[in-house]
Amino acid sequence: MTFIDNLSPEDLLFLTNAIAISIAKDKSPIEIDVLGNFVVGIGCLLLTLASQKEYISLQQEANKSTTENTTTE
Numbered sequence: 001m002t003f004i005d006n007l008s009p010e011d012l013l014f015l016t017n018a019i020a021i022s023i024a025k026d027k028s029p030i031e032i033d034v035l036g037n038f039v040v041g042i043g044c045l046l047l048t049l050a051s052q053k054e055y056i057s058l059q060q061e062a063n064k065s066t067t068e069n070t071t072t073e
Contacts (some may be wrong), residue, residue, distance in 0.1 A: 023035060
């Protein structure tokens with residue numbers, strides 16, 4: 001994701017705005033609502049995945065640290 005990583009917060013805002021406007025063009029309010037809910041659903045799942053990966057990583061680091069401390073004593 002180097003393209004998105006290199007964007008400033010303002011540029012990312014403009015990009016998401018342009019995408020939203022282009023997706024919504026010529027759609028009914030109901031279609032826009034369904035698409036919006038779909039995107040929000042994807043976002044929620046991505047946040048859940050990221051949180052779980054971070055939690056697992058922290059647990060592995062804690063276990064590794066505990067093991068290292070036990071073997072050095």
